[in-house]
Amino acid sequence: MPVVATPSGQRLVPPDCQTSRRLSPFPVCPIIDAMNTFLVPRHACRSGEMRESRQRDPLIDRILKARTPLATSASDKPMHKLLAIATLLLAVPASATVPRIVAPQEVRELLSDFLELGEVTDAPARAAFERRMQREVARLLATEGYFSPVVVLHQRGEELLLEVDPGARSRIGSVHIEITGPLDPERRQALTSAWKLKAGQPFRQADWDEAKQSFLADLLAVDYAAAHLQETLAEVDPEVRRVDLRVVAVSGPRYRFGEVRISGLQRYSPELVERFNRSVKPGEDYREERLLALQAALQSTPYFSSVNVSLERSEVADPPSSVEDERVTAPVRVLLRERAPYQVSLGAGYSTNTGARVEAEYRSSDLFGRAWELQTGLRFEQVRQTAYADVFFPPDAAQGRDGVGTAVEHSDIERLEIRRFAVGATRVQRRGSIEERLGLNWQEEERSPQGAPSSTARALTAQVGWTWRRARDLLDPAEGVSLQLQLGGGSKQLLSDQNFLRTYLRYSQGIPLSASDALLFRGELGATLAPSSQGIPQDFLFRAGGSNSVRGYAYQSLGVKEGAAIVGGRYLATMSAEYTHWVNATWGAAAFVDAGNAVDDRQALDLAVGYGLGARWKSPAGPLGIDLAYGQREGKVRLDFSLAIPF
16 A cells, blocks of 8 residues: 655655555555655665655645644555445435545544545546545545555435544554764663654554654754754555654764854843853853753843844864764854833733732833833722832843832722832842842831721831742643742831741642642741731731632631721731642633631631632633632632632
8 A cells, every 4th residue: 555654745756656546455665755754665666766746735735734744545446446436326316415424433533624525416426526535534544553444435315424444553563763973872772762652552643753853852952963863764564554663863973062152132232141141151062951041041031022042053163073072163143133122011900809900011121221121010900009110130140130129009908008118129049949039128008997096117128038949831730839938027226117027938739630630739827926016017917818818708808807907917827729620621620628817816826718619721821710719707609710820
């Protein structure tokens, strides 16, 4: 049976094979072109012979838009075709009918998605339709490893049925991996052992393509920037349902980083780029991940709209004297496109915590022509209104980033009205996998609880925080761990109305149970050590309730009663457990139980419990949660919206 497989979608067939589409009784042999695989009947060619490509047919074009590259084939026996045509001519009346596909479940969806059936009228049309279906079905099923399908069109009552028997799926026979070049034996063995397709596995074109790509990516990742696949071959024998795989890779020489060449800058200096470069240093051994790290670091800045980082292998500065033992020095090219320095954005939204929201923000990435980043804006929520301005400076030599800012805020939450003015400075420093944040802040706060006297609190506070995260995807709460620790305080000797020390610990972990099921645990502990809560700003006390806290209770409704208002307490404890089941790739359902409270006396800590059910949607911004929660203490049901990201 002739089979043609090519990731590019084009087919290479010898001239003496191009007119024949019948099932061949002969074994097949390969025609190879670099990374692509071509299979033709063995009687029609010599192994390794090249011919010109033919135009790709529309079916392959349709499949390539939604699936991996195809392997194609032709089928059916001449005698069977003649019998089928004769039967149709004698037995089938001329009427327009759309055939119905009858096939096993494992191939039915594939055929339904990519076969264009259409209406079939008279007997000649049905004969032509059957011939076309035999060709197209064979090409489709070959992508899943079925190389000997049987396709029959026949009438059953008023229905026209296209019956497909895919036959048995072909399995991988032998696997031959060959790597030429100066690899050490351990690396060579590791690459060979990591090959994904093993003997005995079912053959699929998508798996074959993925295995080749993964193998080459592993080879390119360390030292060998010029590695490539010289030859790849999947030799199919449909009679015994066997596919033999062969891959020949060339490593090329080892590489090291040369000078970093920056282009595309107009407004900014090359020094700005170097400040964000933590991974690529001239003279160090080539590592693909270091190039990717530099690209990601530059893309995350507000200065550039596009970034491309690559090794310029065509401009080798130091060619090796011996491929076997020398390294090639190649420059690193950083191609940039600068972003517009000024941006204005408007937004609107709704939160079950703070109600409807509108906001406007102005950003400048080149304040005073010094690449300082300015963020200033207004945010109006139903229970809180904020005006702010922050300036962030480029990283220094130690890769620390400093910023200064000021904010004015008014809020009225749970009958506690607060007016606050604050000014401060921060420094963010990454130390390995830990992000360290230092802050110095001065604020003045006027609070007016309903039914109780108003008071004013002033504090100059120093703060330090550490955050450690380990997650496969920061936007996916199903798998990962996050740990956050904060310390902060003020002193009467340094412009504060009260001596206090605030401590806060937050832990969250997602545990996958299966591909569609996961558990999520979250916990918080907080304590503000002070003689009393008087004179301490509310930011350094605790309240609980609402989304991402204790669901089933209003936002910040769990705390200390003062008059008719709820104010912050010196102690906090919350915990949450949630089970999520994903129905499909987009939607899921969750069941949860939360408990927590904030108090001014830890001996009086009484946890409020909430539990309920929710829906989850994997949006581009991360999983969104819609929860219907019952607050056991209040006996009320509340609807909560949240961004379900614990990290």
